[in-house]
Every structure is written in structure tokens, then in C-alpha cells.
Amino acid sequence: MRKKLSQINWYRFGQKKGSLLSRDISFTYMFEVPYLAKIPIFGFKIRHYKYVEWTHYMDKLEMEDNFKKLLKRVFKNGTIKQFYKFAQGKEGEIKEYCDYLNKAVTAETSNRELVKLFKHWLALKGWTDVIVPCGNFLVRTLSQEVERQAAEYFPRYSERQLKECLIILAYNSKETVFFKREKEILQLAIRLKKYRKYRFKKLPQKIQKQISKFNGKYGWMSIMFLIRHSITDISLWEEIQGLQKSNPAKELKEMVFLKQETLSQRDVILKSVKFKEHFLRTLGLLRESSWIEAGIVKFFQLSSYYSLPFLYNLSDRLGIPYNDLICLKHVEIFKALITSQLPDKKIINERKSSFGFYVNLDKGVTKFLDAKETRSYLETSFDGNLLSLEGMTASPGKAKGRVRIVLDVTQLQEFKVGEILVTTMTTPNFIAAMKKSAAIVTNDGGITCHAAIVSRELGKPCIIATKIATQVFKDGDLVEVDANKGIVKKL
Numbered sequence: 001m002r003k004k005l006s007q008i009n010w011y012r013f014g015q016k017k018g019s020l021l022s023r024d025i026s027f028t029y030m031f032e033v034p035y036l037a038k039i040p041i042f043g044f045k046i047r048h049y050k051y052v053e054w055t056h057y058m059d060k061l062e063m064e065d066n067f068k069k070l071l072k073r074v075f076k077n078g079t080i081k082q083f084y085k086f087a088q089g090k091e092g093e094i095k096e097y098c099d100y101l102n103k104a105v106t107a108e109t110s111n112r113e114l115v116k117l118f119k120h121w122l123a124l125k126g127w128t129d130v131i132v133p134c135g136n137f138l139v140r141t142l143s144q145e146v147e148r149q150a151a152e153y154f155p156r157y158s159e160r161q162l163k164e165c166l167i168i169l170a171y172n173s174k175e176t177v178f179f180k181r182e183k184e185i186l187q188l189a190i191r192l193k194k195y196r197k198y199r200f201k202k203l204p205q206k207i208q209k210q211i212s213k214f215n216g217k218y219g220w221m222s223i224m225f226l227i228r229h230s231i232t233d234i235s236l237w238e239e240i241q242g243l244q245k246s247n248p249a250k251e252l253k254e255m256v257f258l259k260q261e262t263l264s265q266r267d268v269i270l271k272s273v274k275f276k277e278h279f280l281r282t283l284g285l286l287r288e289s290s291w292i293e294a295g296i297v298k299f300f301q302l303s304s305y306y307s308l309p310f311l312y313n314l315s316d317r318l319g320i321p322y323n324d325l326i327c328l329k330h331v332e333i334f335k336a337l338i339t340s341q342l343p344d345k346k347i348i349n350e351r352k353s354s355f356g357f358y359v360n361l362d363k364g365v366t367k368f369l370d371a372k373e374t375r376s377y378l379e380t381s382f383d384g385n386l387l388s389l390e391g392m393t394a395s396p397g398k399a400k401g402r403v404r405i406v407l408d409v410t411q412l413q414e415f416k417v418g419e420i421l422v423t424t425m426t427t428p429n430f431i432a433a434m435k436k437s438a439a440i441v442t443n444d445g446g447i448t449c450h451a452a453i454v455s456r457e458l459g460k461p462c463i464i465a466t467k468i469a470t471q472v473f474k475d476g477d478l479v480e481v482d483a484n485k486g487i488v489k490k491l
Contacts, residue, residue, distance in 0.1 A: 019326035030049075039134055048360055080292060087296050094121075125303060168262060178294065190252070203237070214236065229410050388490065394440075395460055399480070403476060421433055
């Protein structure tokens, strides 16, 4: 049955600000060039979709049907490792091609040749940009199934209490690369403590090389959805100096302790309740998928990081800043390379604050939405006089502080110690700000989301899934975060 826009019950899938070019690539290769159907264990189409106000929406009935299909495939195959291997393979392909581009593209490369190179790059980048939502889709599917089954074992729990319990049960003992980065930077801060008063340029050469090596190892964390927050050797050294002002040895010990504490809590619950084998298997798959999702996010960031030199070359060739280039659709880049014609600067600037996409494959519609068009696709607004919000406790505790809204990685440099981090959702780029924060509040998130995992490892009060925190609060608001009760309120 064909559906009109007004007939669709939209399911809020997640929210995160991204550049137009990044979203355009995933949109194109998800819907117009259906990569999704070719990815292991997926093999279905998403027929109704919209992306407005940085938020992804899908048809709720369609989502539930796709969740069921995916769950069957996961249980039938008994593993999700083939999906992960597929993702690793695609990450390897784009790295290899970007290495080639870094050598092949010179000042003598013609625009005609750049068109061919850009076309091939798009096809490879499209894979990584479609694989990411697949990882999230997999985690979401298994999370819902775990929540459904868990209700049998905790009949007296409220929905919030149940999810808080499942955050602990779904916690994975494996260290992600993001956890390793935090351990290693603390270890570096400990080793270099005697240099804490030095400016970077005054450091001994061997110490500068250590910092450069660390930045080379983890520099890819500076980019998300092609939006780049520059991490220089100097800014990295400043981060290390900030850690040295406290007690990095104590922080490192606490990080390891908090991880073990969560695992101990998990073991207590597992021993105190007689779970059926099917539930334990589903829970195991969820833990595995959440760890895999973190790896896929790494691949996604790496694919963008590898691509930076090529994209910088394109921006130079077109005579526009990089931050304007990523506000173009891929077809506009093709056109500019062929005709030297670019969208008006006013249009580019508008896209930095608003754009969208709409899909109705029943009607053969895949539509880009400009700033004005997005308005007709928005969901209902909220009461602008709200003084408090409820969400789900990801990590317990209480804190007071001033709000700092962070919508993308470029705003992270503004974050100050003791502020309340309010964002749509956290990503690995946010860890330094999360460490500085008094508490963390997000619009979105589930039982295995990045904020839920990292906030526990850092011992920070954290409330997730408020839906509208970034709209209710503004920079400078004094708020109290009571993560024990899942409430954020203005003071």
C-alpha cells in the first residue's frame, strides 16, 4: 500500500549534525544506488525516510518489519562477524585508493581526470557511509529484542529502570580503541609530567616526536561526517597539560576501576537472576554488535581522514574553502569541475544551518530539501517554557553547572572544565569534553550508545534520550543534572 507523507508514523532513529556532502553520499548510496541490499545479513530496502533538523526518521511500521527480518538473519547465521569483516574490507579499499590519490593528484591533473577520480572515490566512500547506519541498525534491533525479553525477568521495573539495568548487562568487557586512547594519553601525561610547564616548542625534540607520534596514531578522531576539528601537536600537548594539572595517575586508576566495577555489577545481576539460554545468547550478540559498531565508527572516521588530502585538493581546485566544499552535493562538485559553476555563497551558508532529505520509494521520490523546504517536513514543536526534562540514566550521580551546547566537533574547543555537556549524541571526538564536564546530557541514545558506555568509564553523571535537551536549554543556563532520577532542571 502506497503511503502519503501524512500517513507515516515516523520513528526517530537518531540525531547528529553532519555536513551536507557526508549526508548526501550516504543518502545517494542508501537509496539511489542501493548498497544496503548488498551488505551481509541486511538485504532489505528502507522505503520511507527523512532527515530534518539533523534528525533521522523512518517509517515505524517499516522499521519494525525490518527489525524482525534482521533478527531472523542474525539468529539463523549465528554470527555477525561476516558483517564486520565486510566493513573491514571496505575500509581497506578506501585507504588503498586514498593513498593512490595522494600520489596521483598533482597541479597538472586535469579537471576531467579529477571527475573520474572523484567518481571512484564516491563509490568507495558510499560503502563506509552506508555501513555505519547498518551497524547502528543492528545494535538497535538487538537492543529492542533484549528489552522485550528482559521485561519477563524484571516485571516490577519501570521502563526507565529496565533500561538502566540493561545498560549494565549489555556492557562489553572488550576495550574499544577509544578507551585505549584515553588510557594511553593518561599514561603519556604521567610520563611527561616533569615537562608540564613547558611550551610545546620548548620541549626536547624526542618529546615532541612522542606527541607527534600519538597524534598520528589517533588524529583521525578529529573528523566526523567530514566536519573537522583540528587537533595539532600543540593542542594535543595542551590537552596533556590539562590532564597533568589534576592527577593523571589517579584518573587512570579510576577509569580502570570503574570499568571493572560495571563488569562486577553485570556479574551480580547475571548470577542473581536465572536467565534462559535464548536471552543470554541475544545479550551476547548485543554486546558483540556494540563492540563492532564502535569499530565501524572508527572505520567511518578513518575513511574521512584518509580522504582529507583529496578533498583539500578539490577545494583548492574549485577555489573555495574546505568548509564550503562539504556544503555541496556531489553532483554540484561534478558540475563545478566541468563548468566552474558553483552554488551562490548565500545558499552554501544557509546549508550550514539547515538542509534535509526525503524519500518515498513507493512513489519513486528521493528528494533533497533546501532550508525553506525542510519546514514542511518538521515534527511537532515542544513547549518553549519547559524548566525540566526527563531521560534515561546512563551513569548515576548529581552535578550542577552551566550548559554548553555542542552540536558538532568544531565547537569542542570552546568547552570548559565544569560545564554541563548538552548535545544530540556523543561520538569519540567528544571524549576530551566529556572528561572536562560536570555531567552529560544527550537528546538520543540507547543501552549501548557511546555516551552510556563512556560516561560510566569516566564516572560522569549522564542522562540520555531526552529528545529535546539541545532545544530546551541554551548556553549559560544554570542546571542541575540528577542522573539518579533521570531529571535535568533549570535553576
